[in-house]
Amino acid sequence: MRLVLSASLVMTLFAGSVAVAQPAPVIRTEAASLRVVTVASSLENPWGMAFMPDGRILVTERPGRMRVVAKDGKLSPPLGNVPKVFNSGQGGLLDVALDPGFATNRTFYFTYAEPGEGGASTALATAVFNETALADVKVLFRQQPKLSGGLHFGSRVVVGSDGKLWLGVGERYRRDEAQNLNVHLGKLLRLNKDGSVPADNPFVGRSDARPEIWSYGHRNIQGMARHPQTGIVWLHEHGAQGGDEINIPERAKNYGWPVITHGIDYSGAKIGVGTAAPGMEQPLLHWTPSIAPSGMAFYSGSKIPGWTGNLFVGSLKFGTLHRVVLDGTRVVRQEQMLKEIGDNIRDVRDAPDGFLYLATDSPRGRILRLEPAN
Numbered sequence: 001m002r003l004v005l006s007a008s009l010v011m012t013l014f015a016g017s018v019a020v021a022q023p024a025p026v027i028r029t030e031a032a033s034l035r036v037v038t039v040a041s042s043l044e045n046p047w048g049m050a051f052m053p054d055g056r057i058l059v060t061e062r063p064g065r066m067r068v069v070a071k072d073g074k075l076s077p078p079l080g081n082v083p084k085v086f087n088s089g090q091g092g093l094l095d096v097a098l099d100p101g102f103a104t105n106r107t108f109y110f111t112y113a114e115p116g117e118g119g120a121s122t123a124l125a126t127a128v129f130n131e132t133a134l135a136d137v138k139v140l141f142r143q144q145p146k147l148s149g150g151l152h153f154g155s156r157v158v159v160g161s162d163g164k165l166w167l168g169v170g171e172r173y174r175r176d177e178a179q180n181l182n183v184h185l186g187k188l189l190r191l192n193k194d195g196s197v198p199a200d201n202p203f204v205g206r207s208d209a210r211p212e213i214w215s216y217g218h219r220n221i222q223g224m225a226r227h228p229q230t231g232i233v234w235l236h237e238h239g240a241q242g243g244d245e246i247n248i249p250e251r252a253k254n255y256g257w258p259v260i261t262h263g264i265d266y267s268g269a270k271i272g273v274g275t276a277a278p279g280m281e282q283p284l285l286h287w288t289p290s291i292a293p294s295g296m297a298f299y300s301g302s303k304i305p306g307w308t309g310n311l312f313v314g315s316l317k318f319g320t321l322h323r324v325v326l327d328g329t330r331v332v333r334q335e336q337m338l339k340e341i342g343d344n345i346r347d348v349r350d351a352p353d354g355f356l357y358l359a360t361d362s363p364r365g366r367i368l369r370l371e372p373a374n
Ligand SMILES: [Ca+2]
Pocket: 217, 245, 255, 256, 257, 260, 261, 281, 282, 283
C-alpha cells in the first residue's frame, strides 16, 4: 500500500513538472541576452512570413501550402486556392508580403516556382485574404523563360517605399544568363502592383532588354529588406563556393555574376575574370566561405536595444543568425550567433510587435521569436 501511494505521488509530481512550461534557456550574445521562444512548430519547410495587423502570421510552406499562425501559435488548416507550385529541389511556394493597405484591402503578394511548358520559373501573384482561402488570385509576373531543373528560383518580394513591387529572382543555375538582359534570370525586377512595368524603369524602351529589370548580374536572391530610414531595398544573394553578397542595388547597374565573384566553383575551378572588373559593382560585403544566406531584416524595434538599426541574415549552412552592425552603408562589425537553435534559418523578419522572428528550414520547421532576457 505504501509502495502504491509512493508511486502515485511520484507520478503526480512528474506530471506536474512537465505540465509547467519551462522558460527557454538564456543565450548570451555580444549585445543582448536572449531567450528563443517557439511560437509555432510542425510547419513543413516554412519559407516566408508576413505579420498581419492583428498579430497573426501568414506563413508559406515550400511544398505549396499557406497557413495562418494564431497568436497562441495554433496553425490554421491550409488556405484554399493556392496555385499549383513546382515542388521540387529549391522550388515550391516561396515568399509572402502584405500590401501596406492590408488592414482594409486584405491584399497580399506571394512568389512561387510555377510549373509550365519547359519546366518551371518564378512567378509573382497577388490575392485577397478571406480567412480560409485566397480570393481573386492574379498572377502578376512570370519569369521568362521556364527551364528544367530545381535550382535558383530566388525569391523575395518587397513592397518598396515607392509603392512598387521589388522581386528578386535567381539565374536558375544558368549563370551566364545573369548578364543577359533579354531574360529575367539573375535579376532584380521592379513592377507596378498590377504587374505592369513602371514607365521609369531603367530599360524601358530598349529592344535588347526586358523592361522589368532594375539591376542584373545577380546569382540567387533569397533575402531582401527595405531600409527603415532610407526606404532603399537591400538584397543578398548566394555565391557559389564563397562569395555570398549583400548589395544595395542601384538602377541599371551590373552586380557582376558570373564575370566577377569573390567565390569559386564547387569543383574548385575559378569563375570569371576575378573579383573586380570595370562597369561592375562591388558588394557591400561578401561572405567567403559561404554562409548560404536566406531571409534578411533590419531590426527597427526597441525590445532589444543593442540591436536597433542592425541588419540580420539567416544561414542555411551553419544554422546561425548573422548580425551586421552598420554605420550608414559601412559595415562596422559582424556577429555569428544562435547556433543553439539547431536548424538552418530560412526567414528573418522585423515584426510590428518590436521583436525579431525567424523561420527554420526543416520538415518540422518552427517559427521563433527572439526575446530579451534580463
Ligand atoms: Ca556580385
